[in-house]
Amino acid sequence: MANVLIVGSDHAGLELKRELASLATELGYDLRDVGTHTSDSTDYPDYAHQVASAVAAGEGLGLLVCGTGIGMSMAANRHPGVRAALCGDVFSATMARQHNDANVLCIGARVVGSGLAGEILKAFLGASFEGGRHERRVNKIDLSNEG
């Protein structure tokens, strides 16, 4: 079964989301796009919550794009089990997966150029969680796991 990437953006992230979605398809991912699908002004939390719900349900990894990526990451991280990482460089994208077991990548379309954004996505999708000591730390992120 192919890996699934659930993508969402607001109007500010629409173009970059489309570019990254086609890159992910080339990399063999099955794409699910929750919107937005037009350049009309819209509200980023509406898409962040849809993507985060699907990721929390184990349906795949997530990609969220807005102007800065900040609002998307704030909204997505309200969902238990979602670890959304706002990345503006390749190293952070790799580490977000290896150390933080991030399951949603957030990118700011007004911050990061499309070439770099593609490299960030490739790094995120190509890395995997290292477990071990990082597992204990990741478990401590959720307040419900506080001892």
Ligand code: RB5
């Ligand atoms: C939209 O203008 C902008 O506020 C939004 O895309 C995002 O940057 C919010 O975090």
